[in-house]
Amino acid sequence: MSLEHDPRYAVNLNELYKQVLMDHFARPRNKGRLDEADFTVHLENPTCGDTIEVQLKVRDGRVEDVRWQGHGCSISMASASMTTQAIKGKTLAEAAQFLSRCRAMIKGEPGDYKELGELQALSGVAKFPVRVKCATLAWNAVEEGLKRVQP
Amino acid sequence: MNVERIRQDFPILAQLVNGKPLVYLDNAATTQKPRQVIDAIRRYYEEYNANVHRSIHTLGERATAAYEEARAKVAAFIDAPEPATCIFVRNASEGLNLVAYSYGMQVLRPGDEILLSPLEHHSNLVPWQLVARRTGARLRFMPMHPDGTLDLERLPRVLTERTRIVAVAHASNTLGAILPVKAITEAAHAVGAVVVVDGAQSVPHMPVSVRELDVDFLAFSGHKMMGPMGIGVLYGKRELLERMDPFLGGGEMIRSVTYEESTWNDLPWKFEAGTPNVEGAVGLAAAIDYINEVVGGVANIQRHEHDLVQYAMRRLREAFPEIRIYGPEENRAGILAFTFGDLHPHDVATVLDSEGVAIRAGHHCTMPLHREVLQVVATNRASFYVYNTREDVDRLVEALGKVKEFFSHVA
Ligand SMILES: Cc1ncc(COP(=O)(O)O)c(C=O)c1O
Numbered sequence: 001m002s003l004e005h006d007p008r009y010a011v012n013l014n015e016l017y018k019q020v021l022m023d024h025f026a027r028p029r030n031k032g033r034l035d036e037a038d039f040t041v042h043l044e045n046p047t048c049g050d051t052i053e054v055q056l057k058v059r060d061g062r063v064e065d066v067r068w069q070g071h072g073c074s075i076s077m078a079s080a081s082m083t084t085q086a087i088k089g090k091t092l093a094e095a096a097q098f099l100s101r102c103r104a105m106i107k108g109e110p111g112d113y114k115e116l117g118e119l120q121a122l123s124g125v126a127k128f129p130v131r132v133k134c135a136t137l138a139w140n141a142v143e144e145g146l147k148r149v150q151p
Numbered sequence: 152m153n154v155e156r157i158r159q160d161f162p163i164l165a166q167l168v169n170g171k172p173l174v175y176l177d178n179a180a181t182t183q184k185p186r187q188v189i190d191a192i193r194r195y196y197e198e199y200n201a202n203v204h205r206s207i208h209t210l211g212e213r214a215t216a217a218y219e220e221a222r223a224k225v226a227a228f229i230d231a232p233e234p235a236t237c238i239f240v241r242n243a244s245e246g247l248n249l250v251a252y253s254y255g256m257q258v259l260r261p262g263d264e265i266l267l268s269p270l271e272h273h274s275n276l277v278p279w280q281l282v283a284r285r286t287g288a289r290l291r292f293m294p295m296h297p298d299g300t301l302d303l304e305r306l307p308r309v310l311t312e313r314t315r316i317v318a319v320a321h322a323s324n325t326l327g328a329i330l331p332v333k334a335i336t337e338a339a340h341a342v343g344a345v346v347v348v349d350g351a352q353s354v355p356h357m358p359v360s361v362r363e364l365d366v367d368f369l370a371f372s373g374h375k376m377m378g379p380m381g382i383g384v385l386y387g388k389r390e391l392l393e394r395m396d397p398f399l400g401g402g403e404m405i406r407s408v409t410y411e412e413s414t415w416n417d418l419p420w421k422f423e424a425g426t427p428n429v430e431g432a433v434g435l436a437a438a439i440d441y442i443n444e445v446v447g448g449v450a451n452i453q454r455h456e457h458d459l460v461q462y463a464m465r466r467l468r469e470a471f472p473e474i475r476i477y478g479p480e481e482n483r484a485g486i487l488a489f490t491f492g493d494l495h496p497h498d499v500a501t502v503l504d505s506e507g508v509a510i511r512a513g514h515h516c517t518m519p520l521h522r523e524v525l526q527v528v529a530t531n532r533a534s535f536y537v538y539n540t541r542e543d544v545d546r547l548v549e550a551l552g553k554v555k556e557f558f559s560h561v562a
Contacts, residue, residue, distance in 0.1 A: 013505050013557065022560075048497060048513040049521060049528040071528050073495035074558075134497060 015124035016131070017074065024081040024118075025074040030088070031081065034067045039145045045137050050076055054084070054141040058149050063087050063095055068141075073134050075125060080138035082118050087142060096146055099139050106132055152451045158538050160185035160445070171507030174546045179324050179352060179486050179534035180511055181374045184438070187445070188377055191437035192430050203429055204403060204420070218429050221436035222419070228439050228449075229350075229369065230360035231386050235418040238385045238392075239427055243351040244274040246370030246385030247318075249422065250347050251278035253395040254368075255316060258345075261287030263315045266344070268293045268301070268330065269524055270323045273516040275349040279318060288315070297524060298479045299328030306338060314344040321353030321369075325517045325525075325532065326478035327460070327486035329353070336365050345391065351375055355536075356484050357453040361386050373431060377536075378438035382431025385422070392418050399424040452537045456485030459535045463487055463544045470548050471555070477525055485535035488515070491551065496529045499554050506550035 037055035044051050052070035056063060066084045070077070083102070087095040098116070105113045108126040113119075125135045158164055161183050166173050175183060195217065201210035203218045219234070226234040240246045255278075259265070265279050269292045283290050291314075294305035310317070317339040322329050336346045347368040353359055354369075355376030361369050368391070373382040387395075397404050397415060401424030406414040415421045442449055460483060467474050473492035491499050496512035503510055511532040514521045521527055533547060 013502060016501065017557070049518060051528070073497035075497070128501065131497065131501065 012124075012127075016128055018121040018124060020118050020121040021078040021082075022074065024078040028077060028081040030067050030084040031069055032067050033069065034065060037067075039148045041141045041144045041148070043137060043141045043144065045072070045076070045133055047133060048072075050134070050137060052076065052080055052137050052141050054080070054138065054145055056142075056145045056149070058092070062089065062091050064089075066142075068138065070137075072137065073131075075122075075131055075134040076137045079119075079122060079135045080141075082121070083138045083142060086117060086119060092146055092149055096143070099143055102139060103136070106135055152447050152455065152537075154455070154538065154540055157185075157445065158540075160187065160441075161538055162186060162189075164538060168507045168509070169505050172546075174508045174543045174550075176508065176510050176533040176535065176539065176543065176547060178536035178539070179375070179515070179532065181380070182355065182377050182536050183538065184377055184379065184434075185441050185445075187441050188379065188434050188437040192379060192434045195430055195433045200429075202426055214429055217436075218427065218432050221432035224436045224439045225384050226386075228442075229354060229384075229386060230362050232362060233389070236386055236389050236392065238387070238419045238422040239432055240370070240383045240385050240422075241381055241428070242372040242374070242383035243349060243370045244372075244383075246368075246383055247275050247347065247349060248278045249385055249398045250368045250370070250387070251282045253398045253422075254345070254391065255279070255282040255288075256286060257395060258315055259283070259286035259288040262313065263288040264291050264309075264311070264313045265289070266291050266293060266309055266314045266317045266339075268319045269295050270299055270326060270328065270517060270520045271318070271320055272324055272349060272351065273518070274351070275318050275320060275347075276519070279316075293319075295524070298477070299323050299326035299524075300479050300482075301330055301335070303331065303334060306335075310338055310342055310344070312342050314339065314342055316347060317344050318347040318349070320349040320351070321359065322356065322484040322486075323478070323517075324352045324486065325488050325515050325520055325530070327483035327488070328479050329357075329482050329484060332364050332366060340365070352484055352486065355452070356449070356456060358449050367391055373435040373438065376435075376438055377441060378435035379431050382428050382435050384435075389418065392422070397421055397424065401425045403427075446537055455537060456535045459539055459541065459544060460485045460487055462541055463533065463535075463547070466544055466548050467551070471551060474551075477530060485539075486532065487534065488530040488532045490527055490530055491554065494554065494558055496531045498558065499531050499551070502554040502557050503547070503550045506546070506553055508547055508550045510547075 034055045039056045042053045050072035054068045057065040068080045122135050163183050199213040201214040203215040222234045226237045291309045294302040339346045345367040348366045350369045350371040354371040369386040374380040404424040475490045477488045500512035
């Protein structure tokens, strides 16, 4: 069987590079550094060397502010932008729950992911197994930060 | 050499990927296999599969003969003085680890130095880091120009009487640069150091004579020269191999065993513990036959790749002013690492894939080279082999045009 008959390998670029995603890539939100961060997490994707730094400021159990910076592909940068925007203002528990829903989506688990808002744009990444790590780099960093708040 | 006819031997190339004819330009990672290699492996399993060196029956004898004939072919291919100096391992990485552990652990003392080039693949860097940590030896790096050519004038500063081992790639898997191994070997031997060469990107692509280069060890992988995965070779000079302790213990590598101790088998079996990869050796022998008989020798591959890489550099630069090509202009292997404007290599590779063009994106297991010399996190890499054509290069250029167009809408 040649690859083109296997639906997993039918590359549809528009499914991967959704408009919203490319908008975040071109105009990243929350990019930069916080003056006073409570937690700073630095992560690297060992397969490509991409890097990300996420900073969190937590007040009364809520993510009061969050910033990120890093180097990477459009998927990883857009994911960082969208994710930081989504978790800002959430309680720590809500943020953790949100990310676990993101993971379910990117694993391709069927379900309704409306509550993920713009991050639904990353659902197409599920069909590109080698790119999943790009999307999850920022999530790993945020989760690591959340864990440090609530050990 | 008739490339169109050669292509007919590679069933995998005749397919559509994402609706487009496949253009396979990831040969530095692994090469495709001709029907002759696939058939040889099938014949082995259909006709004479048996364990080697221990089975007293006809199939066992045939399998043993095939395994040892493969070794003789490998020895001839790299101009080794005798087959017994060619040890079958899993891949280049295992060969390099074998030298690091068996030879390095034995000779290195605190304060000794291991000299490497800054463009080494992790396979020829990490084993030395491990051995240095255990022995107290120190790693040093050769002075290099940014394009990956060696600064021979400054070599004596780091190659001293403290240098015990010099480990270098013959050809860089990222920059394509070919290192002057013969000059390095002469200089190293003059200070009493032993030279370990990573031939993963040279043996498949150009004539390599271990005798002429006078290297002490040379490692390479079968899968990068149209052979199967899981078979590789470590060549070593007899006097060095004989002095070394085995790397792995087990069946086949012993002469006599008591509960307390053992004595070692002769070369090369001393270094081949356990049932070997006979299918791999048979496949590698078929690949060598293919190179010699169908391709007309490895020098033809070198000429062909030289033409392709020069053509590619010219076409890419003409078409895209924003392209940046790494590595030397001349004297390079068929490997082309580049960055494309600000676009991340992952994004480039994904769009190229949608056009049926397979390249590699990332750091190609040369992280320190990327970070400290090239000063980029990742690059794109197109790498050629005997079955690639100028049309493949044209398709790459065309597909890069699509990449540019695609991302110009969004960013
Ligand atoms: C220069 C170089 N050295 C070593 C290796 C390791 O080869 P293998 O993975 O077959 O052990 C490679 C290939 O990836 C290479 O290009």
